[in-house]
Amino acid sequence: MLTLIQLILLLFWTSVGSAGAEKLYHRRDRSDVRIVHANQARVITDKHAAEVFLSRYGFIKPVNWEEAQFEGSASAFTDDFLEDFGDAVLEGSSQHPLRNPAWDGKDPDGASQSFISALEEFQRVSGLPVTGVFDGATKEAMNKPRCGVPDKEVDRNAAVDPESSSSASDTVNETDANRTATNSSVSADSFEDDAYHLNDTDGFDLKGHISNNTSVNGSHDGDMGNTSASTHQSQAGHRRKHHLATLISKNRQRRDVSERGYVAFSKRLLKWRLIGEGYSSQLTVEEQRYIFRLAFRMWSEVSPLEFVEDMRSPLEDVDIRLGFGTGRHLGCNQRFDGTGQEFAHAWFLGDIHFDDDEHFTAPNTGSGISLLKVAVHEIGHVLGLPHIYRSGSIMQPSYLPQESSFEMGWMDRKAIQHLYGGCNGRFSTVFDWIRKEKTPYGEVVVRFNTYFMRDGWYWLYENRNNRTRYGDPVTLQIGWHGLPKDGVDAYVHVWSRKRDTVYFFKGTRFWRYDSENDRVFTLDPEGRRYPRPISEGFPGVIGPIDTAFYDRRDSHIYFFKNALVYAFNVGANALARGFPKSIREVFPAVRRGDHPDGHIDAAYFSYTHGAVFLLKGSRFWRVAGSRERRRRLPLPRNGLLPHEEVGEQWFDICNVHPTALKLKR
Structure with a gap:
């Protein structure tokens, strides 16, 4: 059993241990002790808080954010944690700015030029009047919810050599005695083209300034004057910097320098x-x-x-x-x-x-x-x-x-x-889907949409916005009911005064599509069942084909297979005389040697451009039409103009990982 004295001591130490530590204060009335809710962000109300904000987000000096990730990381707290700090743990100053009455909403000595310059930069990028004054609008902007990444970072592209990562990181905590303060700010992006100066700020070369970060301890009053302590700190600092270099080196193994140098x-x-x-x-x-x-x-x-x-x-x-x-x-x-x-x-x-x-x-x-x-x-x-x-x-x-x-x-x-x-990437077919719609007033209008297909995916391309529809690509099964799951080889729309028929081709077969009901026909109005062999519906054409398109100028379907092209006369339901022919013969190159030869991926008539395009790989060739031939005589009929890149004509047609294909917002 516990003696009376032991019981009293136990109760005493329990009460001491459970009591909260006394708040450290510097003013007699303890007015500097402010209890802030642990889970509530501090509101920026005065110049000091504003300066902390501007410093944190790089407006006073660009932040080396990448390496700040590792400085002082939890893994540095090893068994020699206290030894690492040694005599570097110093008494706090009673004149700390947080406890200085001079910072109560005003600065009697006037704001520093670096603070004013940083404030002006923040106001400029925030779309505020640039006054250099910490006014109500600026205060409101600083208190908006935001991202924690600094706005102004040290240019990570200034030192991209992975071989130098260790030596570069060794200088992270070194202080340059001759460093002078600068009021300049650098945009985190350093795009050479003005179109990519996204932060809209003036940048400068930081290659000579990367190692000029100040020591984490800053400067202190008095001289430590202890050689052994300094030596011990140096060894501890070396251990921390070696740990930091290791972390940074692992991170940099993931990087590469892009073709554009970033x-x-x-x-x-x-x-x-x-x-x-x-x-x-x-x-x-x-x-x-x-x-x-x-x-x-x-x-x-x-x-x-x-x-x-x-x-x-x-x-x-x-x-x-x-x-x-x-x-x-x-x-x-x-x-x-x-x-x-x-x-x-x-x-x-x-x-x-x-x-x-x-x-x-x-x-x-x-x-x-x-x-x-x-x-x-x-x-x-x-x-x-x-x-x-x-x-x-x-x-x-x-x-x-x-x-x-x-x-x-x-x-x-x-x-x-x-x-x-x-x-970039190959497309199995590209086409404009024509359909008839009724307006709210009962009028019938003809509309079209452009589609790019690859394997079993498709994108709707918005020509007026020059980009794909938000949320694309999607699977073929979602938007094109009844077509093969793994995609199609060609789309043909026979559209004339007498005909309005849509076909899809895959392998040796073809399907007729019901545009009004947005699905394939299994049995068309004439009693024909689908899918059907290509050779049965288009005598003389043997599948599989590479691609095809319908030319309204001569009412022929042009089927491409290897290095040959087959012209099919729709009215006669037979091959045109003399076909098949070489693609080079029917679609000659305007510039010598600039020709896709064979194995065309997609042949596409665009209502937006009023032209036919042949696509192969990441390139396309525009077929010279009557307009081009009138402007540039002499151009051969169906001449292929010099190739261009698909990605420079039609933007943002990008794959997603198959596991993300069916995600919806």
């Missing part, structure tokens, strides 16, 4: 995972994973990148890791601020963290913060995009938490393609 992922198929210790408490795990699949798909729809969820590989082999946390989270060096300001942050070629203090919701719920929209934004950072100060861009640092119909804007598309290039 650092990007070195592969086109990227693996991602929502880590098990980082699930959100607000949505089911399946909801979270579905939203992330959709977010990755949206980037895949406008770039040559494909994304696949990987739940089996070792975590270090996963390219992009996602997780939720609050405060100090997931071993990250950056701390979340609670509800109200930073939604998430991301690391180039690495991780994405979401602040689980925020009220994340599924798309189109009408309340809360759209996790889909935040995820799309942060994935953009992982892929290499900076913040973009353009209305409608998903990469704006501050954005509306809910926006039901947001999509990738033109600037977002061009920015990601500037890093990774456009989308």
Whole structure:
């Protein structure tokens, strides 16, 4: 049994241990001790808080955000944690700005020039009047919900040599004694073409400034004057820098220098995972994973990148890791601020963290913060995009938490393609689908839509917007009922005063399509069953074919097979005299040697351009029509004009990973 004295001591130590630690204060009235709700972000109300904001997001000095991911990371807290700090733990100053009455809403000495310049830059990119004054509009802009990634980063493209990653990282904490303060700011994007100066800021070369980050300890009053302590700190610092160099080196193994000279992922198929210790408490795990699949798909729809969820590989082999946390989270060096300001942050070629203090919701719920929209934004950072100060861009640092119909804007598309290039690939067929529709007033109008097909997928191309429809590609089964699942070889629309018939071809067979009911005929009005052999419906043409199109100029269907072309007279239901012929003979090259030869992928008559195109691989040849022949005499009939790239005529026709093909918003 416990003695009376032991019992008293036990109660005493229990009460001491359970009591909260006394708040440290510097003023007699303790007015500087402010209790802030642990899960509520601090509101920016004064100049000091504004300066912290401007410094955090790189407006005062560009932030080396990539390497900041690893500095002070949780893995550095080893058994020699206290030894690493040694005598570097110093007494705090009673004149710390947070405790200085001079910062209570005003600065009696006047704001520094660097603060004013940074404030002016923030006002400019935020679309505010550039005054250099911390006014109400500026305060409101700073308190908007935003991304945690800095707006102004050290140019990661200034040092892209993987061989130098260790030596470069060794200088992270070195202080340049001769460094002078600069008021310049650099845009995180350094696109050479003015069209890609997305942040709309003036940049400068940082190659000579990468190692000029200040020491984490800054400067202190007094001289430590202890040689052994300095030596011990040097050894500890070397251990930390070696650890940092290792982490950075692993991260840089994923990079490559793109054809345009920018650092990007070195592969086109990227693996991602929502880590098990980082699930959100607000949505089911399946909801979270579905939203992330959709977010990755949206980037895949406008770039040559494909994304696949990987739940089996070792975590270090996963390219992009996602997780939720609050405060100090997931071993990250950056701390979340609670509800109200930073939604998430991301690391180039690495991780994405979401602040689980925020009220994340599924798309189109009408309340809360759209996790889909935040995820799309942060994935953009992982892929290499900076913040973009353009209305409608998903990469704006501050954005509306809910926006039901947001999509990738033109600037977002061009920015990601500037890093990774456009989308290229063969198409099995391209066509304009003509159909008749009735207006609300009972009038019959003729409309067309352009379709690109590849394998069992298709894209609807919006010619007026010069891009694909949002949400494409989709499977052939969804939009074209009854066609083969793995795609078709050709589309032919025989359209004249007497005929209006649509055919699809695959292998040795063909189908007739019912455009009014949007499905294939199994039995047409004439009593013919489908599918039928090509040779039965088009005597003289032997399948399989490469492609075909109907030429309204002469009422012939042109079938392409290997290096030959067959002209089929629809009215006579027979091959035209002298056919088959060489493709070179019927469609001669205008420029010597510039010809697709044979094995054409698609032959396409475009109502938008009023021309026929032959597509092969990533190139197309435009057939010279009567308009071109009148302008450029002498051009041969059906002459093929010099080739061009498909991706420069029709934009953003991009694959997605098969696992994401059937996702819907």
